[in-house]
Amino acid sequence: MRVFELREAAGIDSLTLTERAEPRPGPGQVLVRMRAASLNYRDLIVVTGGYGPSLPLPLVPLSDGAGEVVEVGAGVRRAKPGDRVAGTFFQRWVTGPITEEAAASALGGAIDGVLAELMVFEEDGLVHVPEHLNWEEAACLPCAALTAWNALFESxxxxxxxxxxxxxxxxxxxxxxxxxxxxxxxxxxxxxxxxxxxxxxxxxxxxxxxxxxxxxxxxxxxxxxxxxxxxxxxxxxxxxxxxxxxxxxxxxxxxxxxxxxxxxxxxxxxxxxxxxxxxxxIYVGSREMFENMNRAIAAAGLKPVVDRVFAFEEAREALGYLASGAHFGKVCIRFG
The missing domain is CATH 3.40.50.720 (NAD(P)-binding Rossmann-like Domain)
Incomplete structure (x- = not known):
């Protein structure tokens, strides 16, 4: 499968398009074919070295993405093949206050992110996305939308x-x-x-x-x-x-x-x-908050504001556009 790796946090041009073996889900895990990703300012901080020497390299960047479940491992109950899902920003923050363990599970920072054609998630690190949203719109939800929702209504x-x-x-x-x-x-x-x-x-x-x-x-x-x-x-x-x-x-x-x-x-x-x-x-939010937000988005028929969509191969250009500050709303990447 194709994947972008950050092999050194030396700027946007240090992102490398490469190949990795296709992953398989183990017990309690879910394999997702990623359909879209969206960018956040935090992604620029990561690729330009703002996270410091503790960043695990090589790293697959980006926290926000949506896709379709391809396969589930033994014991999975929260997802099935064909489901439309998004990964949670913190893979281990399910409910309640954030913990040190949860804080160490941030996609595209502490652990590999979503800029890959296939990803394995723990089943507790997924939510179903509102049916009225397309892939790019659904990919906007995990960080930016949930951060705003948490700020206004949860916290x-x-x-x-x-x-x-x-x-x-x-x-x-x-x-x-x-x-x-x-x-x-x-x-x-x-x-x-x-x-x-x-x-x-x-x-x-x-x-x-x-x-x-x-x-x-x-x-x-x-x-x-x-x-x-x-x-x-x-x-x-x-x-x-x-x-x-x-x-x-x-x-x-x-x-x-x-x-x-x-x-x-x-x-x-x-x-x-x-x-x-x-x-x-406010640092994003839990899976429970994400699910609360999705119910409100579905009930209201709310649509995220997507400024521009780039192809998977144009990930570097997408980050450059985000860095320019010319966007209004979200910048997205569409996978093949």
Whole structure:
């Protein structure tokens, strides 16, 4: 089978297309023919060496993919040949709080990921995907969608009538906008261009702020709320945007800290206790959360926003496109 390997974490060009023997499932395992994968910013961190010397090499990258069950091992009860499934980001985080064991089971980082034509999963590391989604859309769910869902509803408590602030137009932020609108919450979104702003409005954003022309975007965000501040911020920028998020959020509000996309910066931690702000770290979610989310997606008929689809052989080009920041929503790879 064909597979991409990262033999050294030296950048996108260090990805190598090669051949490996076709795997077979053992007891409790499921063999899946991968049909599509989607990219996350975390994948760029992996291939460029951001995970440090502990990265196991050679490594098959990417955490998010969907495919069809080909064969199951002895004792498998949760899947059968022909099922449409996706792997969970953490293969050993089934339910409850995350553990050290679960944290060491992340696809495309701690263990081999999904950029291979065939993959063996433990049966507990799979979920069935909503039937109305195509392969590329289903492949968008394991990391970006679940991260947004966890932030808003599992670890968060977004309710109808509240106001959410999202940053940019990457996968997590776009999913957060879609989920918030399903829940009856309003959304203030930041972006860098009028073209992207128009698309955010089409998805239901009530207010869009250009962070390039308005670097102190917390001011118009607070103005939109009548000076009170937003209820919840999905913070994907990290230290470079956290100061503005702390100014934008209401007293007693919540900031879900998810990424570090922005340039390094400084922030005043005094705002956290002065305003009684809850800052929660979100690192994807459990299989139970994934299944909760899938039920909501199926009931609402929600469709992920896919920006562009690349062929399997174009995996390096796909990562380069993601790195450019030109995308709106998800960047995907279609397997043959």
């Amino acid at each position: 968060g408590c977004v309710r109808p009538g509240q106001i959410l602030l999202t940053q940019g137009t990457g996968g997590v932020s776009v999913f957060a906008l879609q989920f918030a609108r399903l829940a009856g919450a309003a959304v203030v979104a930041t972006t860098s261009s009028e073209a992207k702003a128009e698309r955010l409005r089409e998805l239901g954003a009530s207010e869009v702020i250009n962070y390039r022309t308005t670097p102190e975007w917390s001011k118009p965000a607070r103005s939109f709320t009548g000076g009170r501040g937003v209820d919840h911020v999905v913070e994907v920028g990290g230290a470079g945007t956290l100061e503005q998020s702390l100014r934008a959020v209401r007293r007693g509000g919540t900031i879900s800290l998810i990424g570090r996309l922005a340039a390094p910066g400084e922030f005043n931690p005094n705002w956290i206790f002065i305003k009684s702000v809850r800052v929660q770290g």
